Amino acid sequence: xxxxxxxxxxxxxxxxxxxxxxxxxxxxxxxxxxxxxxxxxxxxxxxxxxxxxxxxxxxxxxxxxxxxxxxxxxxxxxxxxxxxxxxxxxxxxxxxxxxxxxxxxxxxxxxxxxxxxxxxxxxxxxxxxxxxxxxxxxxxxxxxxxxxxxxxxxxxxxxxxxxxxxxxxxxxxxxxxxxxxxxxxxxxxxxxxxxxxxxxxxxxxxxxxxxxxxxxxxxxxxxxxxxxxxxxxxxxxxxxxxxxxxxxxxxxxxxxxxxxxxxxxxxxxxxxxxxxxxxxxxxxxxxxxxxxxxxxxxxxxxxxxxxxxxxxxxxxxxxxxxxxxxxxxxxxxxxxxxxxxxx
Amino acid sequence: xxxxxxxxxxxxxxxxxxxxxxxxxxxxxxxxxxxxxxxxxxxxxxxxxxxxxxxxxxxxxxxxxxxxxxxxxxxxxxxxxxxxxxxxxxxxxxxxxxxxxxxxxxxxxxxxxxxxxxxxxxxxxxxxxxxxxxxxxxxxxxxxxxxxxxxxxxxxxxxxxxxxxxxxxxxxxxxxxxxxxxxxxxxxxxxxxxxxxxxxxxxxxxxxxxxxxxxxxxxxxxxxxxxxxxxxxxxxxxxxxxxxxxxxxxxxxxxxxxxxxxxxxxxxxxxxxxxxxxxxxxxxxxxxxxxxxxxxxxxxxxxxxxxxxxxxxxxxxxxxxxxxxxxxxxxxxxxxxxxxxxxxxxxxxxxxxxxxxxxxxxxxxx
Numbered sequence: 001x002x003x004x005x006x007x008x009x010x011x012x013x014x015x016x017x018x019x020x021x022x023x024x025x026x027x028x029x030x031x032x033x034x035x036x037x038x039x040x041x042x043x044x045x046x047x048x049x050x051x052x053x054x055x056x057x058x059x060x061x062x063x064x065x066x067x068x069x070x071x072x073x074x075x076x077x078x079x080x081x082x083x084x085x086x087x088x089x090x091x092x093x094x095x096x097x098x099x100x101x102x103x104x105x106x107x108x109x110x111x112x113x114x115x116x117x118x119x120x121x122x123x124x125x126x127x128x129x130x131x132x133x134x135x136x137x138x139x140x141x142x143x144x145x146x147x148x149x150x151x152x153x154x155x156x157x158x159x160x161x162x163x164x165x166x167x168x169x170x171x172x173x174x175x176x177x178x179x180x181x182x183x184x185x186x187x188x189x190x191x192x193x194x195x196x197x198x199x200x201x202x203x204x205x206x207x208x209x210x211x212x213x214x215x216x217x218x219x220x221x222x223x224x225x226x227x228x229x230x231x232x233x234x235x236x237x238x239x240x241x242x243x244x245x246x247x248x249x250x251x252x253x254x255x256x257x258x259x260x261x262x263x264x265x266x267x268x269x270x271x272x273x274x275x276x277x278x279x280x281x282x283x284x285x286x287x288x289x290x291x292x293x294x295x296x297x298x299x300x301x302x303x304x305x306x307x308x309x310x311x312x313x314x315x316x317x318x319x320x321x322x323x324x325x326x327x328x329x330x331x332x333x334x335x336x337x338x339x340x341x342x343x
Numbered sequence: 344x345x346x347x348x349x350x351x352x353x354x355x356x357x358x359x360x361x362x363x364x365x366x367x368x369x370x371x372x373x374x375x376x377x378x379x380x381x382x383x384x385x386x387x388x389x390x391x392x393x394x395x396x397x398x399x400x401x402x403x404x405x406x407x408x409x410x411x412x413x414x415x416x417x418x419x420x421x422x423x424x425x426x427x428x429x430x431x432x433x434x435x436x437x438x439x440x441x442x443x444x445x446x447x448x449x450x451x452x453x454x455x456x457x458x459x460x461x462x463x464x465x466x467x468x469x470x471x472x473x474x475x476x477x478x479x480x481x482x483x484x485x486x487x488x489x490x491x492x493x494x495x496x497x498x499x500x501x502x503x504x505x506x507x508x509x510x511x512x513x514x515x516x517x518x519x520x521x522x523x524x525x526x527x528x529x530x531x532x533x534x535x536x537x538x539x540x541x542x543x544x545x546x547x548x549x550x551x552x553x554x555x556x557x558x559x560x561x562x563x564x565x566x567x568x569x570x571x572x573x574x575x576x577x578x579x580x581x582x583x584x585x586x587x588x589x590x591x592x593x594x595x596x597x598x599x600x601x602x603x604x605x606x607x608x609x610x611x612x613x614x615x616x617x618x619x620x621x622x623x624x625x626x627x628x629x630x631x632x633x634x635x636x637x638x639x640x641x642x643x644x645x646x647x648x649x650x651x652x653x654x655x656x657x658x659x660x661x662x663x664x665x666x667x668x669x670x671x672x673x674x675x676x677x678x679x680x681x682x683x684x685x686x687x688x689x690x691x692x693x694x695x696x697x698x699x700x701x702x703x704x705x706x707x708x709x
Contacts, residue, residue, distance in 0.1 A: 044624075046673070074666060075673045078627055079618060080546050081662050084401065088666060102516045106618070114544075125516075166502055167517050168510070197502035198495070199624065339512055 038063070038276045039072045039094040041085050043101035045202060046075045051228035052268060055250050056100050056123065059269025063276050071276070082107035090115035096133075096279045098123065098272050102169065108132060119284055121275040123268055124169075135271040135289045139169070140176030141325050142264040142298030143224070144332045145318050146246050147180020149300060150222040151188050152314050153244055153261050160220035161192040162211050162234050164227035165201040168336050170194065173226035173248070173264070175341035176332055182343055183330070184317065190343075191215045195230050205233025212237040212245075222246065222261060235260065244309065251301040261309050263301040267291065294326045349703040353695070355646070357702075359639055359687060361694045363653065366682040373678060379671060384664060391663025392656040398663065400531065400545025406655030407547075407612045410554040412633025413651050414561050415468075415606035417642040421565055422598040423578035428475060428490025429606040430630025431497030432468040436607020437614055438504060439467025441519055441621035444526035444614070445509070456525040461553065461611055468607015469600040471497060476599030480592040486599070494630070505623060518622035528553075528616040548616030550608075557605060558644040564601075574598050606630060635680065638688040657683070 040060055047057040060071045072094065076082045082104055089097045090111055096119035099108045105125040112120050112129040121133040150159045161177055163170040178190050193211050195201040208230035212223050216238070223238050224246040225231035231248060232255070238245035239256040247253060247263030254260075271291065278284040291297020300318055302310060324330035335341050371381035392402045412429045419426035426432075443463035447456050475489035502517065509519040531547045565571040577584040577594040584591055613625045636654055640646030661676030686693070 044627075072669065077662075077673050077676070079613075079622070079625060080401070080404065084662065085666060103622075105516060106620075167506060197499040339510075 036069065036096070036276065036279050037072075037092075037094045038069065038096055038098070038279070039074070039089040040098045040100065040272065041082060041089070041104065042073065042075045043082075043103050044076060044078065045101075045199065045228070047073065049202060049228055051202065051231070051249050052124075053100055055266075055269040056098070056272045057269075058250075059272040060098075060276070062269070063273045067276075067280070069276075069280075079103075079107070083110050086111035086120070087114060090118040090120075095119045096121050096275055096284060098275055099125070100268075100272075101125065119279055119286075121272070123271055130286055133275060133284065133286050133289060135268075135275070135291065137266050137268075137297050138290065138292035138332075138334070139173050139226075139264075139266060139298060140179070140332045140334050141293045142266065142300070143173045143176030143226070144180035144183070144325070144330075145293065145300045145321055146224060146262055146264045147177040147182075148184045148317050148321055149262055149310070149314050150177070150224060150244075150246060151181040151184035152311070152317060153309070154188065154220075154222050156219045156221045157185075157187065158189045158191060158219035158221070160212065160215035160223035161190060162208055162215070162223060162225045162227050162230070163192065163194040164196075164230055165199060166194040166197050168339065170226055171339075171341065172335040173224075175335035175343070177224055178341065178343040179332055180321070183321070189219070191218055191220050195227050202228035202230060204230045205236070208233035209237040213241065216241050216243050224248070224264070226264070247301075251303065253301055253303050253305040257305040258308075260306055262306055264298065265301045266298050267296070271297070292325070293322050346703050346705075350699070353698045353702060355641060355643075357698055358691070358694060359641065359646070359650075361698075362686040362691065363639070363683060365693070366679070366686040369682045369686070370679045373675070373682075377670060377675075379668060384668070384671070387664055387667050388656070388660035391667070392660035395543075397543040397545045398659055400543070400547035401659040401662075402652070402655040403551055404545060404547040404612070404617070404655070405658040406651040407551045407554045407616075408609050408629040409632055409636045409651035409654045410558060410647060411608040411612070412606050412629050413636030413640060413647040414557060414633075414644065415602045415604075416633045416637035417640070417644070417647060418561060418565070418574070418605060419598055419602040420637060420642045421571075421578045422574045422594055423581075424479070424595065424598060424602070425487050426472070426490055426599065426602045426606075427487055427634065428472060428493050428603070428630070429633045430626055430628075431490070431494035432471045432603040432606035433609035433626040433630050434494075434497045434501055435471040436464040436468030436603070437610030437621060437625060438501065439463035439465075439470075439607060440610040440614055441509070441522070444522035445519060445621075447523055447526065449523040449525060451525055453525045453527075456523065457528060457615070460526050460615055461608070464607040464610045465604040466607075469604040471607070472599040472603025473596065476596045479599075480595040486595075502623065505621065509621060516622065519620050522615065522619045526615055527619055528611065530616075546617040548612065550612040550616045553608065553611055555648075557608065558648055561605070562644040570597070606633070632680070635684040635688060638691070639683070653683075654680070 042053045045053050047053045064071050074085045076085055099122045102125040105127050108120050108122045108127045112132050116131055123135045126134050161174050174192050181188050181190055195207050212234045222244045225234035226248045235245045235256045239259040244261040246261050249266050251265050252263045333342050374381040374384050391398050415429050440460050440463045443460040478484040478489050479486040505517040510517050511520050528548045528550050532542045532544050535542050573589045577591045581591050609629050636650040640650035664671045665673050
């Protein structure tokens with residue numbers, strides 16, 4: 001095989017001296033790294049949701065820019081289309097295929113069973129199959145850390161939480177946050193509200209603002225939003241009313257500089273990036289990739305925009321808690337393990 | 344041909360046809376603006392929706408949902424009621440279906456479980472329509488407003504039920520466990536395989552025959568029963584209906600129950616036929632799509648079947664476009680549907696004067 005390739009190559013050299021250089025470069029690159037045809041299927045919120053899907057979108061765009069490999073994307077509009085598009089990508093030889101969000105779990109399970117040679121990666125979901133990589137995050141741990149910061153930054157003894165859609169995943173954020181607040185100061189009050197019960201709750205900044213206003217009027221002076229696009233209204237209102245806000249999913253500190261205490265980052269974009277990269281290097285593996293604070297998959301974002309708001313004591317407290325979670329001396333309860341929150 | 348026959352041809356066939364064509368031309372212009380060759384796009388759309396067995400399966404599967412919601416809207420329309428609540432009725436109907444399909448004795452035969460689960464969908468869909476109907480009939484609250492509001496209440500109810508009641512502990516997404524196997528409506532590809540025909544897997548399942556059955560039932564009911572006559576009479580003129588001894592209040596309640604029940608059947612196709620579990624937003628878009636389907640199908644079951652098929656083509660062909668062309672996003676499908684609705688609903692009579700002038704002029708009676 002190899003010999004025929006070489007002789008073929010030799011014939012090439014005689015023909016064009018110039019083309020050879022480009023070909024050699026391309027060839028050496030492809031020898032070092034397997035050629036992959038990566039694809040992404042977003043969930044029904046779409047890639048421009050200013051939050052979760054968009055973080056993945058940014059991650060894969062970065063991958064495309066870094067490697068020059070085109071990434072094909074699709075935004076399904078309903079449940080049937082998720083499975084259809086995953087299968088279609090698999091059928092046309094795309095691999096790995098990244099599925100974004102827990103709603104894709106059933107579709108991934110079906111597609112993975114039908115196309116056992118395709119590598120599927122599901123972010124935030126769990127599918128038990130030999131060709132599926134499950135990327136999950138311990139949102140409760142990251143929320144715990146920002147909870148500590150909220151408790152320390154508050155002077156009223158009351159902090160707020162604005163959730164997006166009322167689903168278990170968001171209760172996990174809320175529960176971790178409450179534990180963090182209580183860990184710092186058990187006498188604190190946490191006002192928690194969900195924006196709504198439909199997917200529209202992810203994109204309703206007006207309502208987010210209203211909830212924030214009512215929480216601030218009830219004494220909250222730090223508000224954490226885990227609500228997708230709705231969070232924009234939370235941050236705006238917090239800035240208008242002179243209280244602090246905490247962002248979510250990506251580092252959102254820049255959105256309202258001066259009133260954003262921090263952001264609970266969740267590196268979903270990086271997860272997609274790493275999945276593609278691993279496939280390219282031949283190190284892609286099925287199974288679980290759990291991203292907690294130990295893996296730096298979640299955490300509290302620090303940058304120049306919130307440097308003035310974060311005191312040295314806060315940093316130290318977060319660092320201690322981080323270390324505690326990593327060594328196991330602090331256990332953050334996961335709401336989704338039993339659907340209850342101890343607080 | 345008499346002028347009346349010609350007029351009914353114009354109203355029933357030519358107008359919808361011209362309207363749809365106009366919508367497609369307008370879509371073509373949109374395609375030109377975003378740098379997509381409209382001919383190429385049409386080819387992909389048609390091939391994707393009709394050109395191979397899997398695509399056709401998806402088209403018919405989407406069409407099945409639109410038949411149910413289209414019939415629902417049409418029945419209400421005949422009584423002069425604008426039922427915007429198909430979305431919510433389909434959603435809650437799915438709950439009725441799911442409750443039967445989850446908790447029936449798994450040892451029972453499919454011949455018992457499936458009809459019961461279908462009845463569950465009919466019943467819950469009707470129940471979800473009965474309150475707005477009562478409020479309209481006896482309290483004068485406008486049905487358009489109340490049914491819209493009930494869509495939101497349905498969403499909240501379903502989230503509550505799925506998150507707090509039906510979801511299995513430790514499960515990330517708000518969805519129920521699997522239905523008992525006896526409630527699964529067989530896939531068409533499995534049925535055909537039994538007869539020795541190999542076709543590619545698609546979500547198309549036998550509930551398409553349930554849709555055809557209910558289309559026939561609705562046709563018979565509206566035009567060949569007393570109740571159907573009463574509904575149409577009340578829809579045409581309330582006063583005349585009262586004069587002929589029809590109680591319009593009762594008609595409103597009964598019609599809305601039938602309408603809701605039909606919308607409640609979406610769950611048959613989606614849940615019993617394909618997904619075999621209850622999950623959030625399985626109804627998404629079909630309730631509203633049903634309004635367009637009923638408008639385009641002129642509130643007649645045959646028209647609705649055709650219009651539902653067209654919408655199936657738009658859904659599946661649109662998905663295919665999205666897949667094949669990277670500069671076409673899924674929003675284009677929404678634009679296409681919007682244009683179809685605009686030209687078939689909003690500008691329904693755009694070509695009517697012209698067509699009448701040339702094809703059925705007043706002086707040319709016989």
